[in-house]
Amino acid sequence: MPMSAADSLVQIKGLRDSLLVILGDAPWPEREAALLEYIGANPSFFQGARLALDVGSQPLKVAELAHLRDQLSERGISLWAVLSESPLTETTAQNLGLATRLAKPRSPIVSQTITKAPPDTALWLRGPLRSGTHLEHGGNVVVFGDVNPGAEIIAAGSIVVWGRLRGLVHAGAHGDESAVVCALELAPTQLRIAGAIAVPSRKGRKAQPEMARLVDGQIEAEVWKA
Amino acid sequence: MAATVVTVSSGKGGVGKTTTVANIAVALAAQGKTVVCIDSDIGLRNLDVVLGLENRIVYDLVDVVEGRCRLRQAMIRDKRLDTLFLIPAAQTRDKSAVSPSDMVRLCDELRPDVDWVLIDSPAGIERGFRNAIAPADKVLVVTNPEISAVRDADRVIGLLEAEGKGPASLIINRVNPALVRRGDMLAVEDVLDLLAIELIGVVPEDENVLIASNKGQPLALDGKSKAGLAFQNIARRLLGEQVPFLEMESTGFLQKLLGRK
Numbered sequence: 001m002p003m004s005a006a007d008s009l010v011q012i013k014g015l016r017d018s019l020l021v022i023l024g025d026a027p028w029p030e031r032e033a034a035l036l037e038y039i040g041a042n043p044s045f046f047q048g049a050r051l052a053l054d055v056g057s058q059p060l061k062v063a064e065l066a067h068l069r070d071q072l073s074e075r076g077i078s079l080w081a082v083l084s085e086s087p088l089t090e091t092t093a094q095n096l097g098l099a100t101r102l103a104k105p106r107s108p109i110v111s112q113t114i115t116k117a118p119p120d121t122a123l124w125l126r127g128p129l130r131s132g133t134h135l136e137h138g139g140n141v142v143v144f145g146d147v148n149p150g151a152e153i154i155a156a157g158s159i160v161v162w163g164r165l166r167g168l169v170h171a172g173a174h175g176d177e178s179a180v181v182c183a184l185e186l187a188p189t190q191l192r193i194a195g196a197i198a199v200p201s202r203k204g205r206k207a208q209p210e211m212a213r214l215v216d217g218q219i220e221a222e223v224w225k226a
Numbered sequence: 227m228a229a230t231v232v233t234v235s236s237g238k239g240g241v242g243k244t245t246t247v248a249n250i251a252v253a254l255a256a257q258g259k260t261v262v263c264i265d266s267d268i269g270l271r272n273l274d275v276v277l278g279l280e281n282r283i284v285y286d287l288v289d290v291v292e293g294r295c296r297l298r299q300a301m302i303r304d305k306r307l308d309t310l311f312l313i314p315a316a317q318t319r320d321k322s323a324v325s326p327s328d329m330v331r332l333c334d335e336l337r338p339d340v341d342w343v344l345i346d347s348p349a350g351i352e353r354g355f356r357n358a359i360a361p362a363d364k365v366l367v368v369t370n371p372e373i374s375a376v377r378d379a380d381r382v383i384g385l386l387e388a389e390g391k392g393p394a395s396l397i398i399n400r401v402n403p404a405l406v407r408r409g410d411m412l413a414v415e416d417v418l419d420l421l422a423i424e425l426i427g428v429v430p431e432d433e434n435v436l437i438a439s440n441k442g443q444p445l446a447l448d449g450k451s452k453a454g455l456a457f458q459n460i461a462r463r464l465l466g467e468q469v470p471f472l473e474m475e476s477t478g479f480l481q482k483l484l485g486r487k
Contacts, residue, residue, distance in 0.1 A: 046384060087291070100325055128422055130384030131329050148380050166420075167233050 008103035015102065018050035018080065028058055032068055039075055048149060059088040062095055069096065087104035119157075127163050129153070136173075149189055155179070164207075168192075177214050186210035186221055193219055229262075230462070231333050231343040233362035234397075235386075236379030238348030241370045242399040244252035245435055247346040248276040249446040253461035256446070259341040262301060262311045264332075266358040267348035268323055271315035278310050279304065288316035291328045306447065311340075321353040323385065325334020326360035342464075359386065365394040366426065366460075371412040373399055380421055383430060393425035401433040406459035415475070425481035428471060429453050431438055 009031055011022040023031045039046045051072060060082075069079045080097035084090055105184045123137045125209045127145015130216035133152070135141070140157035153159055156174045158181065159212065165183035170180030170192040183206040191198045198219035209224040227371045232248050247263055250262035255261045265273035268288065274280045281369075285300040290313065297313075306311035310462055316323065359365060364385055369379035374484050379396070386392045398417055405411035432453035445454035446461070452472065458471045 038294075060479060073299060087293075087328070090327065094325065101327060130387075131380040132384050146420075146422070150377050 010038040015052065016110060017053055019046075019055060020102070022053045022054040025056070025057075025058070028060065028064060031055075032064075032071075033059075035068075036075075039072075039077065043075070046166050047076045049077050050139075051098075052083065053079060053081050054083040055086075055112060057085045060092050061087040061088070062092050065089070065096055065098075089138050091220075104154050110147070122157070122160075123155075129165075129167065133167075138174075147183075147188075158182075170212075180211055180213040182209070182211045182224065186212060189218060229333075229337045229340045229343050230464075231345065231361050232366060233345040233347055233358050234359060234366045234368060235355060235366045235382055236329040236349065236375070236376045237351060237382040238369075241368050241375050242429070242435075243349075243368050244273050244276050244346050245444075246366070246368050246397060246399065246429075246457070246460075247273060247344050248439075248444040249457035250461050250464070251277075251310060251342075251344050252307065253446040253449075253458045254342050254344075254464070255307040256458075257303070257311065257461065257465065259465075260309045260311075260339070261342045261344060261470060262313060262336055262340050262435075264313045264329075264343065264345045264452065265331070266324070266345055266353065266354060269317065269319050270321045270348065273303075273346045274312060274314045275442060276439045277310075277312055277444065279305065279314070280442070282464045283314050286314045286316040287332075287431060288319050288323045288402075290332060291324050297332065302374045304329040321348065321357065324357050326356050329357050330361045330380075348449040351382065355382075355385075359389065359391055362391055365391055366397055367423070368397045368399050369418055369421075370399055371406070371414070373412070376412065376417055376420060383423060387472045393423055395424045396421055397427040397429065398425070399429045399430045401428055426463050427456060429456040429460075430472070 009024040011021045013020040021035065023035060067083065068177060070082065072079050079098065082093035083101065084088065093100050115117055122140035122142045122168055125143045127143050129143060129146060129147045129151040131148055131150025138156045141153055141155045141159045143161045143163065146163040147161050147165045147167040148151065149166045154170045154173045156176060158179045159169050159171045163181040164185040165188050167188060168182055168189055168190045171181045172194040175194050179181050181191060188200060191200060191212055194213050196214055196217060196219050210221045212219055212221040234243050236243050251261045251263045262286065263273060265271050274283060279302050282302050285295040289295045290297050290300045300313050301311040318352060333343055344356050345362065348354035357471055367379050367382055369375045386394050398414055402411055406413045415454055418425055430449055430452045434451045435453050445451055446457040449455050449458050456472055462469045
């Protein structure tokens with residue numbers, strides 16, 4: 001690819017799931033043009049990319065940033081964040097619904113979509129899973145720790161909780177009626193297996209290891225005996 | 227000096243965040259520490275009222291962020307304790323007037339000159355909450371022994387862990403020992419059991435808190451009431467002292483938990 005003015009003005013770094021573009025020092029129209037030229041020279045690299053843009057101390061108005069966003073979107077690129085030391089640019093970005101800092105990875109709040117997982121394996125998680133955690137998994141799930149009220153686990157296979165289960169769980173979410181739910185203390189807000197739903201009563205129950213499974217289309221829990 | 231930035235948060239509203247900030251700030255200042263409180267509840271400010279500094283506001287947090295005044299100009303010095311300062315929230319704007327990076331910048335400017343920065347977070351887990359926790363070195367989560375408050379605290383603790391701000395410390399506020407004994411209120415150990423984070427304070431329900439807030443005279447100023455004493459103890463624990471929990475709090479479980487007889 002031929003060297004041009006664009007190359008010195010545009011720096012690109014890879015982030016976890018997007019690209020960070022750092023624009024060098026020049027008047028804004030020049031920088032914008034340089035970026036678009038750079039993208040024009042490498043269209044396949046940028047196709048479908050999520051872009052975060054570092055504009056340094058450049059103050060940008062809504063019209064300028066919106067123009068760039070639209071230009072990028074025409075090229076199949078989505079602008080999701082603008083980093084700047086200028087308060088004006090930050091406000092502008094926020095008004096346009098763009099992020100103004102790069103989020104750190106969010107491991108504990110997992111939000112995974114159901115994927116095909118091999119049978120006889122399980123997703124291993126360390127608890128507690130706190131309120132607001134939403135997890136979907138295409139296989140079995142094992143939680144080492146508590147599942148608190150307000151947390152949700154949806155699994156195509158079985159769910160085992162080595163701790164207190166007090167959130168919402170759905171085992172056999174793809175219709176597997178042989179899926180089970182086990183916990184050291186089975187006190188879920190709601191428990192589903194395949195198409196059946198149960199709301200266990202909590203009163204007067206002893207905390208003991210239990211296993212819930214489907215018997216004739218009804219969810220039944222029994223004390224687990226070694 | 228290098229300040230520690232402490233944010234007080236809860237998720238649910240009305241559990242006593244502002245009261246907690248005011249009282250811990252007063253208790254720390256009474257120990258001779260330089261303390262700056264920041265009210266980040268833009269649009270619904272009230273830390274100024276609880277601290278009794280309402281009528282002295284000239285500039286606020288948004289004025290600082292938008293460059294209408296210097297940081298020092300927005301810091302209101304308390305008349306009772308001369309090492310206690312408040313940066314009030316703006317009343318006429320909303321949370322979007324400040325960004326998380328503004329808060330980080332502002333706190334970094336304060337750090338060299340003070341011992342403690344206490345940030346009063348708004349209720350909720352949206353923009354205002356993000357602003358409040360962005361500069362925090364430590365987060366105190368306040369909850370009441372009430373299922374809905376504990377549920378929200380759990381959510382906030384999860385979000386803090388996700389932001390890399392954990393582990394948070396827990397304050398259980400408005401505990402009524404009589405109700406707990408009757409089994410009509412969650413006990414301290416029930417709350418701890420669910421939230422599974424370090425406990426830094428248990429504050430008993432005390433009508434003096436309400437009276438003091440209305441007067442703008444935080445309880446921890448004199449420490450004659452049980453709640454005032456509990457807040458003073460939290461401040462001492464923040465300073466690294468080993469302070470036993472109040473009589474009401476020391477049930478068998480807690481003693482076990484704290485490794486005491």
